[in-house]
Amino acid sequence: MNPTLRKGKVPPNNNNQAVYPDRESFYWSKITLVMGLRGSLMGKLNNIDNPNNITKEETLKLEFISENALSIPVFKMMDADGELYDGACHSSLDKDTAIKIYETMRFIRILDERMLAAQRQGRISFYMQCLGEEAAVTASAAALESQDMIFAQYREQAALAYRGFELEQFMHQNFSNSKDLGKGRQMPIHYGSNALNYMTISSPLGTQIPQAAGYAYGQKLDGNGGCTICYFGEGAASEGDFHAGLNMAAVHKAPVIFFARNNGYAISTPASEQFKGDGIACRGVGYGMKSIRVDGVDTLAVYEAVKLAREYAVKNNEPILIESIAYRLAAHSSSDDPTGYRSKDEEENFRLNCPVNRFRNYLIKQNWLDEQEDESSKETIRKEVLAALKKAEVVEKPSLEDLITDVYEEVPQHLRKQMDELKAHIAKYPEHYPASSGAKGENH
Ligand SMILES: Cc1ncc(C[n+]2csc(CCOP(=O)(O)OP(=O)(O)O)c2C)c(N)n1
């Protein structure tokens, strides 16, 4: 290489040191190679005719696209009597899966009812019900494979139950006792299970959305045919994380199903005060992904939509956005009182649109469910739930030391200091703490 050809490109030799032509040639050959490779790669990645990455239609008309241009319809299959609409899609739901979905919904209704009562009695500190959204959550989970990862918000206990989380585990978590998988470190309903591919719930809204995108990207790299489902409410879709997560998944082609539960409220804020656009589904189109809106009280419709979404996501390594429409029938949580922001009439109206009854009607019509057996099963489940509750509430609390373990290999000084202060405080006021907290000299 002739050094004179590189004039003007060579970095100035500030130290006035001799520049050895040979070494210089070596560096320049490397730089040229890297630049050349980069250039040919860029040529492949970028469409050099379309650097803005847009569809290139042109028009002479001066007009804005209407904000309702998409007007996304709600996909449904069966009516409130469990009857398929004329012209409805074929249902691929087999009897065993259908019964398992129904049993899960029935169980969650009873569990929710019982645990809310337990909170009212002061036995647990907090609870959140899934009431009204059982079909959306259960049927979507049923359409997945067990290897698929679930990132949930907090109202998706039915998905975890469908995966096989035991009644006892639900109880141990809600009572934050020593048998809880999370060792009592989380508030009630913040479940998690490694074995069942269910990421532990975290309270800050929307954080699971970019996490799910990243997890699904990892699944794509692993190439084992798995995907991720990410549940969130329409309220969480107002978080920046929603936009970051969807864009990241679309650009990096991650097999993730974003499942937006549009239940009409973010605590007391109605959807009409949350966003002006046409719900959540239209936003998926904005991020360049396939999107669908589905009737969230229609078990069959949710199942088919998620099944197809899964197939598509895994086959093409693409994210999908599903918006499910199902009213949040219960209060936001045990700390909420909806009478302050919505009428009884409104609630009653939606109560008639019960997803569990609708699916029950369907099963009875198929001769897959016996009404009497169903009623007696409910009684049995109530008894089992109550018995498990009574057992879990007397299990000792986790060891105090568990508070600062499992994160660092060795407990750092600042945590040790806080633990010592906590122990001193408990020793001073033992009457306010359970024996297992170390108050009575025990620390197991
Ligand atoms: C970052 C953040 N902001 C606010 C809250 C308080 N908060 C908890 S739940 C909730 C409403 C969420 O509504 P939505 O996402 O629609 O879910 P839904 O409760 O309706 O299932 C709010 C505002 C929070 N947990 N995290």
Ligand SMILES: [Mg+2]
């Ligand atoms: Mg909501």
